[in-house]
Amino acid sequence: MQNFLAPEFQFIHQYIKKLAGKGALGLTDDAAILSVEPEYELVLTADAMVEHVHFFSSDAVDLIAQKLLRCNLSDLAGMGAEPVGYLLTVSLPKHCFNAMWFEQFTSGLQRDQELFHISLLGGDTTSNPHNMVFSLTAIGKTLKNKSLRRNNAQVGDGIWVTGTIGDAALGLLALKNEINDVDGFLTQRYHLPQPRLGLNLVDIASAGMDISDGLIQDLGHLTRESQVGAIIYADQIPLSKQAKILGNSYLETCLTGGDDYELLLTIPQDKEQQAITQSHKANIPLTKIGYCTDQQGSVICYDSNKITMNFKNTGWSHI
Numbered sequence: 001m002q003n004f005l006a007p008e009f010q011f012i013h014q015y016i017k018k019l020a021g022k023g024a025l026g027l028t029d030d031a032a033i034l035s036v037e038p039e040y041e042l043v044l045t046a047d048a049m050v051e052h053v054h055f056f057s058s059d060a061v062d063l064i065a066q067k068l069l070r071c072n073l074s075d076l077a078g079m080g081a082e083p084v085g086y087l088l089t090v091s092l093p094k095h096c097f098n099a100m101w102f103e104q105f106t107s108g109l110q111r112d113q114e115l116f117h118i119s120l121l122g123g124d125t126t127s128n129p130h131n132m133v134f135s136l137t138a139i140g141k142t143l144k145n146k147s148l149r150r151n152n153a154q155v156g157d158g159i160w161v162t163g164t165i166g167d168a169a170l171g172l173l174a175l176k177n178e179i180n181d182v183d184g185f186l187t188q189r190y191h192l193p194q195p196r197l198g199l200n201l202v203d204i205a206s207a208g209m210d211i212s213d214g215l216i217q218d219l220g221h222l223t224r225e226s227q228v229g230a231i232i233y234a235d236q237i238p239l240s241k242q243a244k245i246l247g248n249s250y251l252e253t254c255l256t257g258g259d260d261y262e263l264l265l266t267i268p269q270d271k272e273q274q275a276i277t278q279s280h281k282a283n284i285p286l287t288k289i290g291y292c293t294d295q296q297g298s299v300i301c302y303d304s305n306k307i308t309m310n311f312k313n314t315g316w317s318h319i
């Protein structure tokens, strides 16, 4: 009998293999092998992306791939980790198994592998009759005991965010034709999040996480884990000029819509200058939006008239 490759393995060989890096063993074995320097520990995270839920069927395939990788890299950034490698699982309807689809998907990943200095370690390929479903496991590293946790914010620490908040949620509205995205900025922020890797806040930030489900909800997670409360000021929250133009009626979308993939951080007041220095070094904007209180479980957002804002939902929930 001739030893030929079944189509599944031809696809892996032809398209996926070129993404494989150190430790992947050329995708020839059952698993990858990873060594890590003794002074480091591994940081592991997995996030899935599902057609119709996380992205549109009509989205460009290379952008879907980049968003998948970037959302996971954002989780590593949220832990203060440096990327090492990733595992990729794809489950696709049969019509996706063609050269054009795989060329686009892998070219998106290849682009970002170079940008973020990361390579593929392995994964799995399956078919399913309905939707595109992806899962990516990102592996990073931090110096031992130096990762950024959600549970160490202290009363009085400032609350900070990177970048601008709400653009992607507005981009989603634009893609649903509910608002106009004149220059394409908002949809671009939806399609291509910017993982905030490289911001070195070791021994500076007291707690941190990435914002994926909505600022208000994610701040709730951080304050709960740290057993503190929070007061933030809506007019201090950094918004892009495209978001500002839409006006106050879209503020709630910005603060609760999710898909930001920015970092939420707490920083003791005596470390603020160091944090700002690091933000300049990494060229990542950092803005103070409030502070931690001793009102455990209370997240208050004041509007510009110092009136507490009430939200219909504080953020995204799958169920």
Ligand SMILES: Nc1ncnc2c1ncn2[C@@H]1O[C@H](COP(=O)(O)OP(=O)(O)O)[C@@H](O)[C@H]1O
Binding pocket: 046, 047, 075, 212, 213
């Ligand atoms: N199906 C699951 N199996 C194992 N762990 C899970 C599962 N779903 C969520 N988690 C864990 O629960 C925590 C919260 O999940 P999630 O809200 O998705 O975090 P994130 O927003 O950082 O991706 C994370 O530590 C995540 O690893």
Ligand SMILES: Cc1ncc(C[n+]2csc(CCOP(=O)(O)OP(=O)(O)O)c2C)c(N)n1
Binding pocket: 047, 048, 052, 053, 054, 055, 056, 071, 172, 212, 213, 257, 258, 259, 316
């Ligand atoms: C087509 C489409 N509809 C709705 C959304 C909004 N949305 C879907 S999941 C999600 C939250 C982030 O995804 P999740 O799976 O919760 O990631 P995690 O918090 O685990 O990182 C948001 C804001 C979207 N991105 N795309």
Ligand SMILES: [Mg+2]
Binding pocket: 046, 047, 048
């Ligand atoms: Mg998750």
